[in-house]
Amino acid sequence: MEQPYLFILNPHSGTFLGRNSRLIEKAVHEMAQTYNSRATVLFTQERAHATTLVSEHMHREPWKAIVAVGGDGTINEIAQPLVGQAIPLGILPLGSGNGLARHLGIPLKLNAALKRLFTGQVTTIDTALINHIPFFCTAGMGFDAYVGYRFSKQPARGLSTYMKVSFESYWSYRPQSYRLNGVEINAFSLSFANAGQFGNNAWVAPQADLQDGELDICRIKPFPKWYGTSLAYQLFTRQMRTSRYIDYEKATHAVVETTQPPLIHYDGEPLQLSTSRIEVSIKPKSLRVII
Structure with missing residues (x-):
């Protein structure tokens, strides 16, 4: 079996996630099985919770990626602890604007984004700071x-x-x-x-x-x-x-x-x-x- 993936889902992101979070969780597990892998899905409860979840779980298993399920704000929270780390960020762009995903050419539809996640390549990008x-x-x-x-x-x-x-x-x-x-x-x-x-x-x-x-x-x-x-x-x-x-x-x-x-x-x-x-x-x- 392939390395596992950790998905962190923000049910308050965008207009689609809150109504369909359990369906998305089901699709994640099914796609992981298709690619001979497994997924752990965690849900955020408040602002900045995603950062805490990443920090608490990033070293518990040899994750192939930690995946942000949401928009740019969710990506920000999840990516913060991953800066300078070996674990890649994955993106399921289901938020309001999805600016980073659009720039990277990541599909905006759930199934297409999941397929890209499990079959895509890892690249390294710049990050930035505004007052730290x-x-x-x-x-x-x-x-x-x-x-x-x-x-x-x-x-x-x-x-x-x-x-x-x-x-x-x-x-x-x-x-x-x-x-x-x-x-x-x-x-x-x-x-x-x-x-x-x-x-x-x-x-x-x-x-x-x-x-x-x-x-x-x-x-x-x-x-x-x-x-x-x-x-x-x-x-x-x-x-x-x-x-x-x-x-x-x-x-x-x-x-x-x-x-x-x-x-x-x-x-x-x-x-x-x-x-x-x-x-x-x-x-x-x-x-x-x-x-």
Whole structure:
């Protein structure tokens, strides 16, 4: 029999998992048997519980992979203890945005994702830190963090809720002032991209490479309200590029200073910081992932 797999399932992720968690668990066990393996499935109970489960179980058996069943927030919690470890991360992308899985080309349908998990290859990708908090897809501040915060307060998940919150926020949000690597800037949003998209195929940094040892910093400058339609079109058609209102630069390390502690997001999870100094850095080739 092949090495076993540990699956950690977040029943609160996305719109599909909560209603179908037991069916997903059944499919996992059946697919494991098909490939002459076995699976252990654990369920999270609250935020950050997945990190605890990984830490408690990662050395109990010779796992072939520890699998995140959920979205980017779930992946973040599960991947944190796996950075620098030999055990690969597996992904069943059943969350709301699934940005990292989309960038990696992992199928979004359950059965196809399971087949890829059991037959895929292991690759090694970069990871990143924002004030010592690991992130794997994107992090940032400004409009995206504001939307992420408002989205986290909604009773329903999914793309339609995210779009509704984004549209409502767009009309009231005001650009912020930052000091980026010693230079005063104003920005509608300031994003640090390890992978290329936020999720839902919203490509903030289409050129981002998970294996180049660098982050892509995207600054969207203040712009007139009419430009919002063009910006959204570029974002969802993978056409974001340097222009009058958009700047890109690559970096391995960046420092952002603000006049007051900002609201940030990391892999879509909002967080109100207690400090006005933010350091972002890359950890090249530090996480093994099945793709």
